[in-house]
Amino acid sequence: MIHALFETPSTYRPTAAETAAPVPPVEAVLFDFSNTIFQMIDLETWLRRVGEAGGRTAVLNDDDAVAGIARQLRDAFRLPAVVALQEGRDLSPERHRRAMRGWWAHVDFLRGIEETAYRELTAPDAWVPYPDTEPALRALRERGLRIGIVSGFAWDLRTHLAHHGLEDLVDVCVISCEVGREKPDPQLFLKACADLGADPRATLMVGDNPVRDGGAIACGLRAYIFPAEHRTGDRGLNEVLRLVP
Incomplete structure (x- = not known):
């Protein structure tokens, strides 16, 4: 009874039978996308x-100039008005585009070529x-596990x-802009499980x-969290393979 008073708030309510039974083996794995299995090309690249596509090539051969633009971009991201624009930006393409344009407007190099930058x-x-993304996904697939992305x-x-030839290794994608919800909303994880036909507990x-x-x-899933570096x-995706049969 005392323990129950300090339980973490949760939408997950296991039955008495579930709590008494062995924990089921993992049958499906969901991945975050950005900084988990994919990453954006480096900022300078x-x-x-953007400079080449936008006709602003004068500074591109000057490493110090490019580094200076990168610093201005990072500094602009800390401005309160820019921070405010990032709230909920992934709920729709329109909100995200507005957030990016509002950020890039503070960067001299990007001002006026925001659409080029977005492309x-x-x-x-x-x-x-x-x-290690493709080897890990293939290893999971070979073990018969279902794979999804919740991003x-x-x-x-x-x-x-598709560009990297990995689309056949992922069964389901649940993306915030397509469902109008953001993590940690339980509905995203539950939708992915339902689309995969997987028990959240597994x-x-x-x-x-x-x-x-x-x-x-x-909502009853297990989680493995990488350092945000x-x-x-x-x-380090080989570590995930150790957690599945």
């Missing part, structure tokens, strides 16, 4: 692509898998999967944000 942000090859994203991330969520991705535990090598 993106700025050079380069959403280009199929602007997001790349980690070196806070403002456009169809399937274009990036599903593992893998991500890099303890609040957003860890919210999966509120910028990785240039493997993401």
Whole structure:
């Protein structure tokens, strides 16, 4: 009784039979997309692509100039008005575009070519898998597990999967802009489980944000959270393979 008073708030209410039975083995794995199995190309590369596409090539061969633009971009992201625009930006493409334009308007290099910058942000090859993404997905598939993505994203991330030939390794994508909800809303995780035909109690969520991705535990899933660090090598997805049969 005392323990029950201190339980974490949750939408998940297991039955007495479920709590007494062995924990079911994992039969499905859900992944966050950004910074979990894919990452955006590095900032300097993106700025050079934007400059080339937008006809602003004068500074692109000057590493110090590009670094200065990158600093201005990072500094602008901390402005209160820009921070406010990011709230709920992944709920729709329109909100995300507005948030990006409001941010980039504070960066001299990007002012006036915001649409070009947005095209380069959403280009199929602007997001790349980690070196261990494909091997991990294939290993899970070979073990017979179902695979889904649950992501806070403002456009169809399937274009990036297809560009890298990984679309056949993912069964389901639940994307915030398509359902009008953001993690940690339980409905996103439950929809992914339902679309996969998987029991939430037998599903593992893998991500890099303890609040957003860890919210999966509120509806009965298990969760594995990576450190939210910028990785240039493997993401560590081999660790996920140790958690599944």
